[in-house]
Amino acid sequence: MNNFKVIQFLVSRFCSALGDQFLLFAVPLIIYKSTQNVSLVGLAFFIEWTPRVLSLPIAGSFSDRLGGKKVYLLADFVRMTVCLLGFLLIKLFPTNIFVIVSLVMSICAFFYAQAFIAMESTVPKLVSKADLPKAQSILQGIDQTSSIFGPALAAMLALYLKNQDFLLIAAGLFCLGFLGVTLLGSALNVQIAKSSKKQIWRDIVQGAKVLLDYPNLLTLTALSILVNLIIGIALATGAPLITGTFNKPDSYFGVLNTTAGLLGVVSFFLVPKLTKHFSVFSLGITAYLAVLCGGMLMGFANNFYLFVLGYALASGSTGLFNVYIRTERVQWIPSQHLGKTVGLIVLLNQLSLPAAGILVAVGSGRVGTKSLFILSSLVAAVYIAWIYKPLKTQSKTNT
Template sequence: MSHEARENTAEAPGEDGGSDTRTPPRAYMPGPQVARFVGGRGLAALGDQFLLFAIPLLAYKMTGSASQTGLIFLVEWLPRVIFLPVAGVFADRIRSYLLYIGSDFVRSGLALTAFALMFLVPDGKFLTLCVLAAGMSVAGAQSYVALEATLPRFVPMDQMVRAQSIIQGTEQTSEVIGPVLAALLASALPTTSLLAVIGVVYGLTTLNTLTLRRWLRTETLSGNTGEPTTVRSVATGIGEGVTTLLKLPAILGLVGLTMTVNLMVGVGMATSAATTVGVFHQPDKYYGALSTGAGIVGILTFFVVPKVTKRLNPFAALMTSYSLIALGGIGVGLANTFTQYALSYAVLLGTVGFFNVVIRTERVRRIPREHFAKTIAIIILLNQLSLPAAGLLVTLFTTSFSPQSIALGSVIGSVCAVALLIPLLARLRNYHAHPDPAPSHGQNDPARDGN
């Protein structure tokens, strides 16, 4: 291990209490089972996209009110953020296959129940939709955190970049296919029938997890699973996640960088309709094509990222991905034609997949196993706070500035913030920052070799 890596090993002193808590080597899940596991999570992501399409559409059709549709968005988003820290504690204490089965079963049951209530209680449709949105939000948060915690327990470190790229690829594919399939289904079926389709999709993911339980049961939890899960223990777990994060300067740098990326992306998304229709005077269908273009770019990164990350150290890979996102934001702000705008928008959103693979892999390498899920939950909470902040910025400045000017301003602000984060992010130039990172030290583990 290099001198620099040894220095950064002390980033989290005393986190293992001075004892050797490393887990012994173990057998990882075989390739075919990993493929089925990832495929099941991809199907769940497709269900998420159906949900994102169906809930706003149903809300607007029921009420004809943009403000009521906005209320649904708030109900759909707020419970997720509030529940994330609790989801992290559960993921450290409860085996992931139980969390997957539970969250997917709940989502399937909620969707099918909501579909039935639309016919049985027609006067309560909006309330049914609110309860559906809130329940799906909480279950989705638990499933997402469980996924972050599961990969390090079953995938060797030397395969982590590839595994994260595949996960990112399935998510990007669902973002391209999901809205198209949902639109086709909505044109052939009543909109409420989408709820039944969503229920069936999550039912299939539940069955897929059940067939993999033989392998998923073998995971070793490093959290204190012997202590009863009470309100006090959950609060203690959340505190441990915050404390762990504060002891990892490199991860703090990643959090700050991710927040600036989410700000740029959030402003870009919040201003995309106004720019497409209001500035470039394009029809609505061109607005829908923006997300498809971004999804296609994201899928292309799936093939490139594993090769790029082998040639670059984590810091260089991270700054490369960030630079692409910022260039896309600059193009969005300065575009003179819709073609220029659409291409820039695709780069802005599409290259986020590259960025996500790098930050997810580094989090796995650097966060200690015993606090991994609860720390990840705090990180995701902080990362997502900049999304409503982006909406607030657009709301405040849209009367004084054009949508493109606001997008350009978000990029300038982001770059200034990142310049202050460089001392923290520079710690990523080495591969290993903690003596007991989240994955086991398997064969060809860069963290063990000190490369």
Template structure:
């Protein structure tokens, strides 16, 4: 988790550096938008393939491969910025696309690793730790990147990013004795070919269709991502345009949300023990909606900032619950490929949120748009209740942690 947390910090450095470099190079918002597209489109397209790989290939190999590729890309891009100054924008595009693929593979591999090593009775705690490391990186990453950018040339951030991913590679190498004990449930014997990958993607889709509770979770997550996406997309306009605050106050919003998210790391495991999954999910969803309503009705920036922190920060609670239920209900032999399809569907809400904001801002205020998203989400959830009600029925696949304790290198020492 420490190593993956460091990788998440590298991701945050990357999210800071690439748009900043693109805008400095071109001075064009549209070109910066193109970089954003190049950064996310390959990730979404590659997710199903990453899921098939995670079910067929040990996570140790996937972590090593993705981190080496990302480290090499960042250091190569840093070098090319000086060697070929006229090709800086093209270099950034290639860097963004390559990092996108590596990030997708690493993320899906992590999702697949947990149920192979963590017992089900410890899953809530493990998922809370992951959520805590992600939220910490989201708070610390932009701050550290900004400090580095003030002391170093912006292009030097690429070298820093390369070093960070190099350190995550060393971290994985240091854990090779443990990670190599991983058991792949139902791993296919035939070689991984184009045809077998397509077949694996089809198996992931087929598995998802047979799990009503997971289908309900996907629909619910898409509505949450829509609310959060619209909240994020309108936050700058609301802070500067509606409440007339200086640009620096915009950073306060993300920091507040990150702090609330970190607090969930301590609270969620205790709450989860006292509530069934359906109740915990509805509680977290209600908190997100409450934050959205507060954002829409805020009359002062202080009210807006607190509501925004609730809207984004309590998503951590929501994520821990849905991740745990996915581990509990998805068959082990199809876990990663199914998770990849789920993540793809969930992330589709983010570009849709951006499109809706672009479409509606000419007719409605940013706060009215977020209120509309909350109302629309609530209406959709009413339709999803029959699927989500399946969460009340306990269900877990046998052998929740097939690798736990098997061939443990520490066994011989005890």
């Protein structure tokens, strides 16, 4: 594939990523504005993330069987169609917004995972080994840029548009992604590898065996789950807290997400410098504690700005924490089982996000929305106090 085709492919993927960011902005606002119910926002978050997470184990096989191009076209076409139908159905049946939007997000979330994994597995086949680091850096840039530009643009448009109009805009962005891949012609045609359902199941079982053989991996996974739980609660409750509890305009929700995206980029650049002066273990534990402090601050926040500070502290520290987790666990996993074990760990980590949705759906009405931040942060604090000494003793990154 020549450079122009590569750029065309990456631009089409950026359009799709931007469409996904628009949905992440609009959906919680649509549901909360129409229901005024925090529990339903949490339930919608669960409905969104469950298919996104559970589809991960089959996404690689799906891409191998159909080929990246077919997966891209199918994913963008389905998401475009579903968003368009969702927009029209809301116009026709405004009393059924929760059901309509939840269905839209569950379908879009499933195909988001398919397109994401297809991109990860296709790019190495399209560029030379020498150009692969540059291509991967560009892909990282697409994710980071869309996470900043998407919410910022959505926040500006929210001043002039209704929330459900974002479904129409997302449909247009997915359409651009679809057309971009279509115009590539045969450039994305790569040889399709064959994989069996039995092989997928064997890989999952082998990954589970490695986890059980190395208890330290289970500890690291538990730490990641607790961090993701705090972040998940923040994602699920951001819209109702900002527009309801703090009584801010919808555009302020975009400001929150843009701030988180900017901090993610800042931490991305700080990591190489910090690791020159401190051990990866020390940085990881510090980042973990920063996430807990951010969670506590969100729980006790009595105004918008304190909540943003807590959100920024928690989300901005996850990048540094993930560097520690990835660096530590790769030294424990046998190299021949690295891919299948990491795949299972990622699945377990991501399951904490729909779990956060269930916690919000069930717990917000019983203990209060902000109390969920305090409780989850306290649980995470107790766990790190319990396992810190053996974790430090056994760490391979504490040098």
